[in-house]
Amino acid sequence: MQRWQxxxxxxxxxxxxxxxGFDVSLYHAIQYEPSELAVNYRNIKDDKIPxxxxxxxxxxxxDLQYGKFxxxxxxxxxxxxxxxxxxxxxxxxxxxxxxxxxxxxxxxKYIQKKFKEIQAPLGKFAVWGEKDxxxxxxxxxxxxxxxVEVLDNRQxxxxxxxxxxxxxxGLSSTSGISSATQKLSSQTFNLLVCHEPDILVDSSLASKHxxxxxxxxxxxxxxxxxxxxxxxxxxxxxxxxxxxSTDLSFDxxxxxxxxCTNLDVRYGAKPEINxxxxxx
Numbered sequence: 001m002q003r004w005q006x007x008x009x010x011x012x013x014x015x016x017x018x019x020x021g022f023d024v025s026l027y028h029a030i031q032y033e034p035s036e037l038a039v040n041y042r043n044i045k046d047d048k049i050p051x052x053x054x055x056x057x058x059x060x061x062x063d064l065q066y067g068k069f070x071x072x073x074x075x076x077x078x079x080x081x082x083x084x085x086x087x088x089x090x091x092x093x094x095x096x097x098x099x100x101x102x103x104x105x106x107x108x109k110y111i112q113k114k115f116k117e118i119q120a121p122l123g124k125f126a127v128w129g130e131k132d133x134x135x136x137x138x139x140x141x142x143x144x145x146x147x148v149e150v151l152d153n154r155q156x157x158x159x160x161x162x163x164x165x166x167x168x169x170g171l172s173s174t175s176g177i178s179s180a181t182q183k184l185s186s187q188t189f190n191l192l193v194c195h196e197p198d199i200l201v202d203s204s205l206a207s208k209h210x211x212x213x214x215x216x217x218x219x220x221x222x223x224x225x226x227x228x229x230x231x232x233x234x235x236x237x238x239x240x241x242x243x244x245s246t247d248l249s250f251d252x253x254x255x256x257x258x259x260c261t262n263l264d265v266r267y268g269a270k271p272e273i274n275x276x277x278x279x280x
Contacts, residue, residue, distance in 0.1 A: 033266040035074055037081060037258075040272055045279040046211060048189040052162030054280040056122065059085055061273045062093025062195070062216030063129070065259025066111065067101030078258055078273070079114045085275055089158065090120035091168075092148070093216045094129025094195035096139060098261050103135050108142055115146035122158060124148040127170040129195040129217065130236065151193070153180040166191060166278075169210075174202045181208040189278075196236035197254050201246065210250040218242065220256035220269030242269065 044058075059082060066075055082090070096111060097103060118124060126148050132139055143150055151170020159165035169180050171194035184190050186209045194200065197215035218237035221230035230243045240246055242254050256269045 033270055034069065034260050034264050035077075036266075036270050037078060038270045038272040039081065039085070040274045041277075042274065043277050043279045044212065046189050047280070048187065048211060049166065049278050049280050050162060050164035051280055052160045052164055053158070053166055053189075053278050056089065056160055056278045057085075057087045058089040058091060058191075058276045058278070059087035059120075059273060060091045060093065060193070060214055060255065060276065061258060062214075062255050063095045063219055063257025063259055064092075065095055065098040065131075065257070065261050066107070067098030067259075069261070069264040070098065070259035072110070074259075075114065078271075079117065081273060082118055085273070087118075087120055087275065088122045088160070090118050090124040090148075091193055091214070092124075092126040093193060093214065093255065093257075094127050095131045095217070095257075095259075096129075097131060097135060098259060099131060103138055108138055112142040112146050115142070115148055122160060123156075125156075125168060125170065125193075126150050127193050127195055128152060128172045151180075152176075155180055155184070168193065170194070171199055174199055174204075177202060177204050177208070181205070181210075184209045192250075197240040197252075198236050198238060200248060200252055201239045206249040213248075213250055213252040214255065214274070215240075215252065216255040216257045218254070218257075219260065219266075220254075222260060222263065222266055222269050224268035 064070060124147055126143060153172050153176025155167050155169040157165045158168055166189040169190060169192040171180050171192060189211045190209055192210050192213040194215050196217045200213050200215060218234040218241045220242040221232060224230050224243055255274055256272050258271045
């Protein structure tokens with residue numbers, strides 16, 4: 001065999017291996033990854049965290065998208081894991097339902113039961129997602145019965161047996177930044193949560209003493225190809241997402257969320273729960 005033939009054969013073999021590897025990973029992305037659930041454990045270390053809040057756990061999850069793809073079986077698995085982790089504080093980042101999900105009485109009772117079963121002795125909180133807007137009336141009732149406090153462009157203090165605590169800010173839109181962030185102290189650990197990450201890019205947040213921010217919404221675009229990046233850009237996460245980072249005046253985490261929408265596929269964006277421990 002001549003040298004050029006050997007090189008051609010080697011190239012063909014490499015290409016076949018790449019194609020086969022892609023086929024296998026794509027099969028996994030369709031058949032398994034949407035049902036998988038990662039738990040990301042992280043410490044949040046900051047001198048502004050008071051001693052009384054040291055080792056307090058916060059569980060953050062977002063984009064449940066209950067409906068066609070995130071069915072009862074998957075949803076049960078998510079909430080069972082949350083109960084197992086037993087956080088001190090629970091924060092939900094918005095979008096309870098997927099698009100066009102029928103929010104009948106049975107579904108409402110189911111969602112209420114799932115949130116109510118979580119104990120979280122230091123508080124349960126939620127912010128609005130864009131898909132929550134058409135079901136706000138029903139969700140407000142559900143959250144109230146499940147003892148989940150909705151932070152709609154406002155802030156609350158979180159304590160643990162002491163007068164010293166941290167601040168939690170819930171943002172629904174850029175128009176609510178002024179009211180939600182007023183009187184934030186530079187001496188306090190200020191945690192901001194919103195649904196759409198593009199809100200975090202707003203220039204007015206740069207001077208608001210934000211310590212850390214969390215967002216979701218884009219599902220990590222659900223499909224992120226190696227080297228190429230996301231298969232599409234999602235409105236509300238076009239400036240800031242898992243594939244497109246930027247420097248801000250504060251640290252931030254963008255979650256891939258839980259559910260799927262449009263396609264029941266997760267490629268390079270496994271569903272996740274984020275479990276944080278505050279450290280003095």
